[in-house]
Amino acid sequence: MTSKYTIQQAAEITGVSAHTLRYYERQGLLSVARTASGHRRFTDDDLGWVRFIVLLKRTNMPLPEIATFIRLEKDGRDTISKRRKMLVDHRKVLANHVAELQSHMNALDAKIHYYSDVNNDLLNCVQDDSTQ
């Protein structure tokens, strides 16, 4: 199977624009094989990498750090423990971030509760979390 895709197809599949895919390659996040004439041909593997980059980005990992990770990947088997450590460390940062957001959300709830108390006859729209 191992299909190949043009940059436009890769863009459509991953939701990352062609511009940005080229940008990622320039930043060392991707290295996509080329045809004899120099056009990029994305493999399913490449698409997997793009998805992984997107995942890390969504968890607030900066591009340079992602680049570091991927460089380690290319450096082979003996970097596995380093790579895992990076992910584990990042997971910790992320968990802290989530915990902070939740504590802020509690503070926000207190404020909302305050507004509910001030004007009780409008209570009906406060507990709407599950409505939509």
Next chain:
Amino acid sequence: MTSKYTIQQAAEITGVSAHTLRYYERQGLLSVARTASGHRRFTDDDLGWVRFIVLLKRTNMPLPEIATFIRLEKDGRDTISKRRKMLVDHRKVLANHVAELQSHMNALDAKIHYYSDVNNDLLNCVQDDSTQ
């Protein structure tokens, strides 16, 4: 009691720089009373507002939206339901954001697990979440 503070003191107390406090005022997030000669005097109330701004910011509310909220506050009692709605809506956005982060964290955990499987003799540093 109702103490008053210079801009530097307010900066120290809130952790927001004097520069940024002035910036917030320019953006309509604060309106701090002045001495006869024009120097800002922050009240405890003002500090409360600053803390609230910081809270909303930390939950990713953009400054213009915070400004809208605060403008409503000044417009008085009949905007209470609007204000609460803003907070409730924002709480939803925030809850979604947290949920997304958590789902990404799960994906990250899967990756970490994969790395653990690849090289089991290094398992010892994977479950370290509670260590430090």
Next chain:
DNA sequence: CCTTGACTTAGAGTTAACTCGAAGATTTAT
């Protein structure tokens, strides 16, 4: 008095991660 701090306006610089466009050449697809 004198140093430190405050005020104003105005504008430039910063950071991250795109985002876009143009120019000019080549390639691919129909």
Next chain:
DNA sequence: ATAAATCTTCGAGTTAACTCTAAGTCAAGG
């Protein structure tokens, strides 16, 4: 054959929220 896609390089523009500097004036505290 021709239209659409791709390639390269280059550099400018965007967004948010600061962050800092400068110039020039004025106020406050000891």
